[in-house]
Amino acid sequence: MNTPPPQKPGYWIPVCTALLLVCSPLLQAQRNAPYYNANAAALRQKLAEKTTASIQTAFREPDQFSKEAKEAYRSARDRIGLDVSEEISESALLDDVLWPFVQKTHAAIVAANPEGAATKVILTINPTPNAYSVGDGTLFVYCGLLAGLENEDQLAFVLCHEIAHYLLEHATKGLVREIATFHDKAFKAKVKAANKQEFNRNEQLANIYKNVLFKSRYHRRDLERQADSLAYRMFLKTNYAPGQAQRLCALFETIDEPLRDSSLNLETHFGCARHPFQADWLEKAKGSVWADAQALNAAAEKQMQDSLRTPTGATGCNGSKRWRNSCRPARRPKPFPATRMRRSAT
Ligand SMILES: [Zn+2]
Numbered sequence: 001m002n003t004p005p006p007q008k009p010g011y012w013i014p015v016c017t018a019l020l021l022v023c024s025p026l027l028q029a030q031r032n033a034p035y036y037n038a039n040a041a042a043l044r045q046k047l048a049e050k051t052t053a054s055i056q057t058a059f060r061e062p063d064q065f066s067k068e069a070k071e072a073y074r075s076a077r078d079r080i081g082l083d084v085s086e087e088i089s090e091s092a093l094l095d096d097v098l099w100p101f102v103q104k105t106h107a108a109i110v111a112a113n114p115e116g117a118a119t120k121v122i123l124t125i126n127p128t129p130n131a132y133s134v135g136d137g138t139l140f141v142y143c144g145l146l147a148g149l150e151n152e153d154q155l156a157f158v159l160c161h162e163i164a165h166y167l168l169e170h171a172t173k174g175l176v177r178e179i180a181t182f183h184d185k186a187f188k189a190k191v192k193a194a195n196k197q198e199f200n201r202n203e204q205l206a207n208i209y210k211n212v213l214f215k216s217r218y219h220r221r222d223l224e225r226q227a228d229s230l231a232y233r234m235f236l237k238t239n240y241a242p243g244q245a246q247r248l249c250a251l252f253e254t255i256d257e258p259l260r261d262s263s264l265n266l267e268t269h270f271g272c273a274r275h276p277f278q279a280d281w282l283e284k285a286k287g288s289v290w291a292d293a294q295a296l297n298a299a300a301e302k303q304m305q306d307s308l309r310t311p312t313g314a315t316g317c318n319g320s321k322r323w324r325n326s327c328r329p330a331r332r333p334k335p336f337p338a339t340r341m342r343r344s345a346t
Contacts, residue, residue, distance in 0.1 A: 040094045047122065048088040051138050055081040058136035059172055069183040076175055084134055091124040093143065099123050102141055105156050109163065112237040116163040129255045133162040135171025148255040153244035160231035160238075168230060170223045177219075181212060 059080070061073040093099055106121045119137040126142040133139050139162040141155075149155055165171065181187060187208075194204040235245055271277030 043094050044092045048085040052081040052085045054136040073179045093123045093125050113234045119163050131158050133165035153240040154248045156240045157245045160234045161227050164227040164230035
């Protein structure tokens with residue numbers, strides 16, 4: 001009787017490893033196939049160069065600026081160009097599903113509002129729920145925002161809002177205002193006087209800059225209300241459902257909150273039957289470097305939440321009763337394409 005040759009499991013290990021090495025890039029490519037195309041790198045580079053050039057054209061230093069202020073303006077403009085160029089080169093998403101979808105939504109808005117024809121949308125893989133208008137007509141939309149929206153109508157309103165920022169020249173005028181503030185004679189005199197003080201110099205300087213920051217933030221909220229107002233007028237000219245603008249404002253109240261409960265059960269994680277968690281450990285920790293770090297983190301997180309909400313104009317939505325009184329016929333919101341959206345349309 002023929003006996004089968006003894007199994008040699010060791011023989012298959014290098015074969016399987018080799019197969020895995022050969023196949024894994026193919027599997028990876030297949031998994032990402034809808035989101036990348038072969039020309040993406042070249043397209044991103046071209047897009048980045050084109051946008052940098054348009055920023056140079058759109059941001060022009062005012063003639064009345066001093067030589068020093070003009071230099072500061074040009075430096076800030078170059079910095080914006082560099083940041084935008086890097087963002088496009090490193091994270092612009094030029095896939096076959098989401099990118100055309102965002103372009104299609106933008107085209108529908110521009111068809112109804114030709115004044116927005118000079119704008120273009122760039123979708124990036126950034127997971128933050130955000131969108132912003134650069135100032136040269138370039139509008140950034142982050143994938144994290146798409147994941148937090150419920151339907152195409154809400155995306156359309158976000159794009160209307162960013163187009164409105166461009167049409168109202170908020171970014172370009174904002175840079176002029178910022179440079180003018182810091183090169184204003186009275187402001188410089190205040191800083192000079194504070195610097196000459198023997199005592200409380202840092203406190204005085206901090207108060208001067210805090211005052212500028214407060215005014216800037218207040219003004220920014222005003223600009224958000226202006227953008228919301230113009231955006232809604234543009235939105236009403238499209239075939240998107242007007243009620244979704246209001247729904248979007250409600251959504252932005254919670255869009256940047258974590259999807260899961262992040263509260264930590266200290267008793268479970270830092271205690272066991274033999275060594276139960278003791279509440280006074282927290283008292284001891286209050287004076288430690290960890291407690292300070294926790295407080296700093298909480299403050300930074302709060303600031304981040306505020307700054308994320310501001311660009312979308314959530315504050316501007318609160319007082320816009322006109323939206324609720326709109327007598328336009330109700331339209332059904334258009335759902336997102338059947339792709340990797342987190343939620344389906346409501
Ligand atoms: Zn805004």
